[in-house]
Every structure is written in C-alpha cells, then in structure tokens.
Amino acid sequence: MAHSHDDHHKVPADVALRVKALETALTRRGYINPDTLEAIIDTYEHKVGPQNGARVIARAWNDPDFKSRLLDNASSAVGELGFGGIIEGTDVTVVENRPGLHNMVVCTLCSCYPWALLGLPPGWYKSFAYRSRAVSEPRSVLAEFGVELSPDVEVRVWDSTAELRYLVMPQRPEGTEDQDEAALAQLVTRNGMIGTALL
Amino acid sequence: MDGVHDMGGMHGFGSVPVNDQGRPFPEPWEGRVFATNLALTVALGANLDRFRFLAESMPPVAYLSSSYYERWLASMLSAVAEQGLLSGDQLAAIDAGHVPEVEPAGAEALPPEIVQVLVDAPTGYQRDLGGKAAFQSRDRVRARTRHSAGHTRLPRYVRGRCGEIISDNGNQHLPDTRAETGDITMQRLYTVRFMATELWGEQANPRDSVCLDLWESYLEPA
Structure with missing residues (x-):
C-alpha cells in the first residue's frame, strides 16, 4: 500500500x-x-602539483644560500622559482628533517595543504583517519605508510590551524652528491614533502 | 564550535587509506565544485573562515557521511543562500536537480585569464610584526579552555594544555570574528609546541611533539 x-x-x-x-x-x-x-x-x-615543491627542495639541497633563505622565509624564497600566488599557501614555512628529527604535516580541522607547492591534497590526506590520528599516534600512521622510525627520533607534527602552510624538507638521499637540481627534483616525492615518506 | 570536524585525537576512523593517491578530481563534478567555489569567492571577496564554518555547521551525521567535495558543495550552497545569490525557491529546484529560472544579476564574473595570475604571482609575502606581542619565543603558555558555538581554530585536544611558543608569526586576521561578522580583527599568531606526553599522556613517545598555530586570544601565560 x-x-x-x-x-x-x-x-x-x-x-x-x-x-x-x-x-x-x-x-x-x-x-x-x-x-x-x-x-x-x-x-x-595539470600545472600545479608536487613537481613545484620538488623543485624548491632540490634547489635547497644544491644551494646552501637558497636553503637558508627558504628556512628563514619560505614565502619569499619560493617566489624566486615563480611559485606563490594568492589562492592558498601565501604564507609558507619549510621545516627540515635531519638526523633525530622527523616532521609531518596534517590539518585536523579541515584539510589545509600547501596548494601552491603541492597542488591539491591526495585522498588519504583528507581522510578522517589521517586527520584524527596524525597528531595522537603519528608513529602508527607512519608505519601504515611503511615508515618505521627509531624511538630516539623526535616526530614533530605540524597541525595547520591557521593560514600558514607547511612543507617538509626531506633529508637528501645518500649518494646523490653529484646529481644536479633536475635529477634531484625527480627524487622528491609528494609524501616526502608531507612527511609520510622517507627518501 | 565543538563539532565532528575537530578530529584531532579521535578514535574509530580506522587505518589511513594510504593508497588513495588520486587525481585531484576523480569525478568531474568535484572539479566543478572546486572551481565554482574558487571563482565565486575570488569574485565576491573570499571569506574562507565563513566557508569553513558553514562546512562545520553541517549536521554531524551529514558531515561524516559526505565526501570532501560534497562538504564543499554543502558549504557553498549555504554561502550562496546567505549572500542572496539565489533565492530559496531557486536553491530548492537545484536540490532536486533542476535548473531554476533566473534573471541576470549584472554581476561581473571572474574572467579566465585571471586564473594564471592568481596562481602564479609571487607575492613576496612578508609578515606584519608591528605592535606589541604578549608572548615571546620560549614563553610557556596554556591554551584556554573555551567552548564557543562559533568558529574557532583552537582544537579541543590542546585546550587546557601547556606548550611553548616557538615563533611569532606576526599579526594575522582572527578567523573567529571574520567567520561570524566578516570583520577583520588583526591579532598576533604564534606557533606553539606541545609535548606529545602533555597532550596524550604516558603512552606517547616523550620525544614527540605537536605544533599548532594559535592566536593570542587562544592563549594565557602558564
């Protein structure tokens, strides 16, 4: 009926x-x-994507002066490579991985992400699982990405709660001393620049 | 507001879909939602804080059962209604999948050639460090305990917890007031580092920490 x-x-x-x-x-x-x-x-x-961030990181690995400008004021330094814009990610901070310190980026409240340097975020970055767990259990999240860190390494998580956008500078892979910027840029992955991969 | 969007530290969402790398817009409609919203907000004066607040204001069940761009769509429809770009009847027709009868509003849409300018223009952004900052690097602070029904970027998981100022990011507009009234109130923004053990207890690795960008009014001396 x-x-x-x-x-x-x-x-x-x-x-x-x-x-x-x-x-x-x-x-x-x-x-x-x-x-x-x-x-x-x-x-x-097609035009904005992780290849932008990769160029920034490769330049920094190969050019200590640029690296120092980048760590001091990334918003200004990335402009040297023609990146910036006013859409999202105008105020950028680059955080450097080094022995004993691993950085990773999340936005627990929405899905803020450095668009200008990485393009739009992948599905996993926007997932509720990543948003909820990256701050409270970063090591088990990293393990799901296949990244196992020693307990002696500090994991520092950056929760993007304001208009600052964070980009991780991964450690330069060993044995790449002779590679030029273009070759180095090929080694830099999106996940590496969010901090969910090691290079 | 203390909504389901404030997810830091919540349990139950399972493992991270690490293989969901995805193109930006797996479905064509997602690209249209993204682009429509971007074009509208640039043309009409973006209030990103209001946009976020409207998404957070979705009923929790709807928020959790919607995909990322479905939430954008919900937020954009609320904004279109609030700004009177379309009437309630017109929006009801759209909700049913029909194109409503509309009259030209004499508005000026964002032209295509602007897009490259918006994306490419190096801004040489400099922080505004003028005026007096209440806190300095290495100061100990406590995130205030407050439960605002309005928009805020102070997540629940740090409220009442102590951390250390690690940088002064200058004056930046306070999202709380802009989301509510559209007004720009400039206020000091700091990066605050909280030890993981302070936030999550003894189960956390004592070396680990979480850094957040928090406005001055979110903080008190500790």
Whole structure:
C-alpha cells in the first residue's frame, strides 16, 4: 500500500546533477564564467602539483644560500622559482628533517595543504583517519605508510590551524652528491614533502 | 564550535587509506565544485573562515557521511543562500536537480585569464610584526579552555594544555570574528609546541611533539 506523499522526505538529486544545475544558474546570473572554471580545473589538474615543491627542495639541497633563505622565509624564497600566488599557501614555512628529527604535516580541522607547492591534497590526506590520528599516534600512521622510525627520533607534527602552510624538507638521499637540481627534483616525492615518506 | 570536524585525537576512523593517491578530481563534478567555489569567492571577496564554518555547521551525521567535495558543495550552497545569490525557491529546484529560472544579476564574473595570475604571482609575502606581542619565543603558555558555538581554530585536544611558543608569526586576521561578522580583527599568531606526553599522556613517545598555530586570544601565560 502506498504511503501518502507527506510521509516522504524529498530525496536530493544525484550530486552531479545538482552541481550542474547550480553552475548553470550561477552562470546565467553572471556570477561565474564556465571558461574560468575550465581554466581553474586545468591549472590544478595539470600545472600545479608536487613537481613545484620538488623543485624548491632540490634547489635547497644544491644551494646552501637558497636553503637558508627558504628556512628563514619560505614565502619569499619560493617566489624566486615563480611559485606563490594568492589562492592558498601565501604564507609558507619549510621545516627540515635531519638526523633525530622527523616532521609531518596534517590539518585536523579541515584539510589545509600547501596548494601552491603541492597542488591539491591526495585522498588519504583528507581522510578522517589521517586527520584524527596524525597528531595522537603519528608513529602508527607512519608505519601504515611503511615508515618505521627509531624511538630516539623526535616526530614533530605540524597541525595547520591557521593560514600558514607547511612543507617538509626531506633529508637528501645518500649518494646523490653529484646529481644536479633536475635529477634531484625527480627524487622528491609528494609524501616526502608531507612527511609520510622517507627518501 | 565543538563539532565532528575537530578530529584531532579521535578514535574509530580506522587505518589511513594510504593508497588513495588520486587525481585531484576523480569525478568531474568535484572539479566543478572546486572551481565554482574558487571563482565565486575570488569574485565576491573570499571569506574562507565563513566557508569553513558553514562546512562545520553541517549536521554531524551529514558531515561524516559526505565526501570532501560534497562538504564543499554543502558549504557553498549555504554561502550562496546567505549572500542572496539565489533565492530559496531557486536553491530548492537545484536540490532536486533542476535548473531554476533566473534573471541576470549584472554581476561581473571572474574572467579566465585571471586564473594564471592568481596562481602564479609571487607575492613576496612578508609578515606584519608591528605592535606589541604578549608572548615571546620560549614563553610557556596554556591554551584556554573555551567552548564557543562559533568558529574557532583552537582544537579541543590542546585546550587546557601547556606548550611553548616557538615563533611569532606576526599579526594575522582572527578567523573567529571574520567567520561570524566578516570583520577583520588583526591579532598576533604564534606557533606553539606541545609535548606529545602533555597532550596524550604516558603512552606517547616523550620525544614527540605537536605544533599548532594559535592566536593570542587562544592563549594565557602558564
């Protein structure tokens, strides 16, 4: 037997359909331009990504003066390589891994991430598991990434609660003394710059 | 607000999906949500704090059962309603998947050629260290215990806990007031390092620590 219509909640339409309807309405109102949306999507799919951060780290490994500027004021130093922008990650801090200290980055409250240097965050970074556990049990989180650290190494977790964005400078792999910046940049991974991988 | 978004230290979410590396937008609609929001907020004057507060204000069950960009969509729809960009009837039609009848608002949309400028322009950002700072590096501080129903970036897991100031990041706008009223209140922002044992007890490794960026009004001398 059929229920009366009043008993039924309205079921929202499929999310893709709702998004399309919203975009069309806002476009007709004049608030957005679909070409701009294409440009934004193209930028974050193809142009901005971990390759930016990797260039910064490789430069720092190979150029002690740059490294010192980077650790002192990363926002200004990354501008030397043409990175920055005003979208997200204008105020950047680079934290350096060294023997005895391992840094890792999280945003427990949302999913703040240094877009300008790493692009948009991977799924695991946005997961509730990472957001909840990175601050309270960083070593078991790292173990899930295959990173086992000695208890003698300090794990320092950076919870991005403000507009400062953190990037980890991994330790330079041994045996890379002769490699140039371009070759070094190939070694720097996204997870390495969030602190969930060693290089 | 003390919502489910404030996840630091919570249990029960399982293991980290370490293989979820993903492209930025696995589904095309996710890219459209991201881009629509970015274009709108830049064109209309972004209030990122309000945007975050609107996501946090989702009912907890909805927050937890929504994907990342579903939460963005919910937040954006709330913002569109608040700012009167679309009417309630128009938003109801959208919720049902229909394109509503709309009149042009005479608004000026963000043009495509601006995108590269926004992303590329090196800003040479410098911190504003003017005025007096209540705390200096190496000062001991305690995060205040407060339960605001409004927006805050003071997570529950540090409230009442003691840490040490490790840097003064200058004056930055306080998200609490901007989320509420849109007003910019500048206030000192510090990075505070808390020992893991102070936050989590004896089970933590005594070497480990957690650093957070906290505004002056979140802190008191310890």
